[in-house]
Structure formats: C-alpha cells, structure tokens
Amino acid sequence: MKGYNFINLFKGLGLFLLQLAVVYFIVESGLSAGAKFPLVILALGAVVFVSFKLDCWKEMAVFGMFYTIIAGFLMPVPRLPIVNETIRNQYFHVAMWMAMVIVLFASALHAVKYLRKGDLRDDILSSEFANLGLVFGVLGIITGMVWANYTWGKPWHGDPKQVSAAIGLLVYFALMVLRSSFNDDVKRARIGAVYNLFAFPLMIVLLFTVPRMYDSLHPGAGGNPAFGKADLDNTMRMVFYTAIIAWTLLGVWIATLRIRTRLLELKVYDVL
Amino acid sequence: MSFVSETIELVKKEFTIEWRQRNALFSLLLYVGGAVFICYLSMSLKSGDLARSTWNALFWIIMLFISINAIAKSFMQEGKERDYYYFTITSPAAIIISKIIYNNILMLSLAVITFIFYYTILHVEIKDPEIFFLSMILGASGFASCLTLISGIASKANNNGALMAVLSFPILIPMLLILIRTSFHGLMGLDRTMIYDELASLGGINIIVIGASYVLFPYLWRS
Numbered sequence A: 001m002k003g004y005n006f007i008n009l010f011k012g013l014g015l016f017l018l019q020l021a022v023v024y025f026i027v028e029s030g031l032s033a034g035a036k037f038p039l040v041i042l043a044l045g046a047v048v049f050v051s052f053k054l055d056c057w058k059e060m061a062v063f064g065m066f067y068t069i070i071a072g073f074l075m076p077v078p079r080l081p082i083v084n085e086t087i088r089n090q091y092f093h094v095a096m097w098m099a100m101v102i103v104l105f106a107s108a109l110h111a112v113k114y115l116r117k118g119d120l121r122d123d124i125l126s127s128e129f130a131n132l133g134l135v136f137g138v139l140g141i142i143t144g145m146v147w148a149n150y151t152w153g154k155p156w157h158g159d160p161k162q163v164s165a166a167i168g169l170l171v172y173f174a175l176m177v178l179r180s181s182f183n184d185d186v187k188r189a190r191i192g193a194v195y196n197l198f199a200f201p202l203m204i205v206l207l208f209t210v211p212r213m214y215d216s217l218h219p220g221a222g223g224n225p226a227f228g229k230a231d232l233d234n235t236m237r238m239v240f241y242t243a244i245i246a247w248t249l250l251g252v253w254i255a256t257l258r259i260r261t262r263l264l265e266l267k268v269y270d271v272l
Numbered sequence B: 001m002s003f004v005s006e007t008i009e010l011v012k013k014e015f016t017i018e019w020r021q022r023n024a025l026f027s028l029l030l031y032v033g034g035a036v037f038i039c040y041l042s043m044s045l046k047s048g049d050l051a052r053s054t055w056n057a058l059f060w061i062i063m064l065f066i067s068i069n070a071i072a073k074s075f076m077q078e079g080k081e082r083d084y085y086y087f088t089i090t091s092p093a094a095i096i097i098s099k100i101i102y103n104n105i106l107m108l109s110l111a112v113i114t115f116i117f118y119y120t121i122l123h124v125e126i127k128d129p130e131i132f133f134l135s136m137i138l139g140a141s142g143f144a145s146c147l148t149l150i151s152g153i154a155s156k157a158n159n160n161g162a163l164m165a166v167l168s169f170p171i172l173i174p175m176l177l178i179l180i181r182t183s184f185h186g187l188m189g190l191d192r193t194m195i196y197d198e199l200a201s202l203g204g205i206n207i208i209v210i211g212a213s214y215v216l217f218p219y220l221w222r223s
Helices: A007-028 A033-053 A057-074 A084-091 A093-117 A120-151 A160-180 A185-208 A234-268 B003-020 B022-046 B052-075 B080-089 B092-121 B129-156 B160-188 B192-222
Strands: none
Touching (some): A007 A033, A007 A234, A057 A084, A093 A120, A120 A185, B022 B052, B052 B092, B052 B129, B080 B092
C-alpha cells in the first residue's frame, strides 16, 4: 500500500491550466476554423500524452470535470431561439458522444493488438473499453432525450441521429451477448475481437454518414454532425474541448479500475 | 494451387454440396413462398390500397429474413471435421472469398425468385425499374457479403440461430435503411440524381465488408 503523492495534484493542476491556456490561445487566434480543429486535436493529444507520462491524468480528469460542470453551467452562452439555455447540453451530451467514439476506437485498437499478439491483457482492455463505450452511449442517449423533451417536445422523435445512435448501441450489446456465449477465454477473446473489428467501421459509417442523408432536427444538421457548427462561439468551444478530454479521462479511469480487478482475477486463477 | 484457382474450386464445391443436400435449398424456396404468401394474406385484408412505401418495406423485410436463413447455414452444413480438412489444404482467404461469392450468387437468385413471387401476388407498378433492380442487386449482394462472416462467427458459438440474428441485425439495419430509400425512389420514379450518393455508399459498404472479412477470417477459423 502506498500513500497518495500530493505532488501529482499540483502536476495535474499545472497541466490542466496549461491545457486551458493552449486551447484558449488556439481558439482565440485568428486562424480559420478548418485550421483550428486539427491544431486543437494535436495540442490536446499532446497534453493527454504528457499527463500519462507525468502520472497525473486522474487529477487532470478531476479538474477537467470541475471545470466542465462549473463553467458549463455558469459561463455565458449565445442566445438562440428554441435552444436557449439548453445549448449547455453540448458539454455533456455531445462531449460524451465524442468520448464514446474515442473509447470505442481504443477498444478496436486493442482488438487489433489482441489478434496480432494474442495477449489476454489486450482482450481485457478491448472488452472493458467497449463496455465503457456502452456506458457513455447510454448516458449520451439519455442526456439527448432529456434535451429533446424540452426542445423538440418529446424524448424520442425518430430523428435519424437518434435511430443510428440506438443501432450503434445495439452493435455493442450484441458484442456483449456474443462474448458471454463462450466459456473458453481464448475463443471468447478472438471471436469477440473479430466481431468488434467487423462492426466498428460499419458503426462509424452509420454514425457519420447515414444521418446526413435524411433531414435531421439536430442542431447543425446537414453539415458535419459533430463539429464546426456556426452556433458555437469561442467560449463554448473552450469548455467543449475541455469537456471531451475530461469525460474521456474520467471514463478511462473507470475502465482502468475494472481492468485492474479483472487482471487480478486472472492472476488469482493462474491464467496469466 | 494459386489463390484464384483455389477459390474457383471451392465455389464449385459449394455448388456440389448444395445440390447434394437439396432439401436445404428447397426448404429455403418454400420459406420464400411462405413468407410472401403470409404478407399477401395479411395485406389483402385491405385489398386494393397497398401503399408503395408499405410494399417496399415488406419486400425488404422478407429479403432480410430470407438472407439470414439462407446464409446462417453456410458454415454449419459441413461438419467440423471437414472444416479442419479444408483448412489443411487451402488458405483461409480462399475459403471466405469462395463462400462470399457463393452466397452472393445464392442471394441474387433468391432475390430474383422472391421478387417474381412477390410482384405477381402483390402487384405494384414500378416506375423506374433500373434503379429498383440496381438497389435490389446491391442489397442482395451486400446482405450476402455481410452475413457470411457473421455466420462464421455464429457457428463458433453454441446457440447459433438466435445469435446469428442478434449479431447481424444491427449491422444490416444501416444498409436496410439506405436500400429502402433507394428502392422507394425506383418505385416512385423520383429524380435519379438524388440517390447516386446512396447507391455509391451501398457499394462502399459492400467493399468495406468484403475487405474486413478477408482480413479477419484467418483469425476466426483458427479457433
């Protein structure tokens, strides 16, 4: 047993402030929106990478969540008809969807790694990230439904994005069913990875192209379904980008707890 | 043997085996007839006013269930021992590609048969047949390619029938949505230029699926 190292808290705070400053600098710079987006991605990726290296990503997640909740509810937002204050759902609903896509991508990556190397640890990572993606997906659907109840009048509107999100979740529920039908660890891992990799590209196609073919009630519909909406101002962008990172890190934290218990289980049963 | 000649031999083998076990093929045809007839009976209660959208949706639902039933057996009809034998003499890529080719041919012929049954019993005027048949061809081959790997996955698990449906529905639904849209355009004779994107994305999904099957199947059969 090891006590908590308080230096990590300061490291996390420092890195979090650095992240805010970098995002602020990029968002407020005079660059075009097309140039800002890849820059933000690069910068945030670098910050997250450094936080893993410095072992302070959990602290970053905590500060990020505090910032998301406090700034998300208190910072000024643009006044748009009908949407009004509910635009703040962007920090929760949309950010959780982005986090879900990131986490599911991580799950697919670990599935590839498992198929290449055959290490059961990669399978545990892959399956736990898939479970986490399901949690984010369900939360994203629920927050979206609460929002839709106030802006569209009813929680389920048959909107193409809602439908495709529900189908995307079905894919991962099916993966869970498939995995639970095997008793053999190795067989479960391999066939689960195959289905995961088969379903992931189709799910991406589903989430990002099918909704564009139909008229959607979603804000920003007709253009890119997630980014570059004209109705996001710079303050909102800052909170939004921070929120994506915060949700992702928080989710990874939850996943690592489960991964560690499952690794310990394997160790107890002498599988590894 | 080269990859191409291996694949051709394996496709020939699929035909031979299918013809040897004719009962599976004929029960499939009976399934087509039964499904269409049930649709006719349930729809004929309101005879005369079958909307084109309903006709279209029913047609694709029949196609969906037929394809799941037709392809579910593609890895189960031969015993495990014979599978091991094939794996010792051919490459896994040749096996999956040959199964995809065979299932494509099977599904295309079943689609034609289903369409003829359905069209004669429940008649609806098709205003733009080319678009309708193009989406039918793309749909049948898309279902066949997609379900081939799924049936391979399901055959490794114990409870085959239910698992096959559970695994394939979420993957087929996006394809089904696009197909219903394009074939409805064909039925109504609407502006063709509006659905070129959809037709292209159907072809794209088909290519992704075949590529993914080609890459992933070698990992599947080893277990």
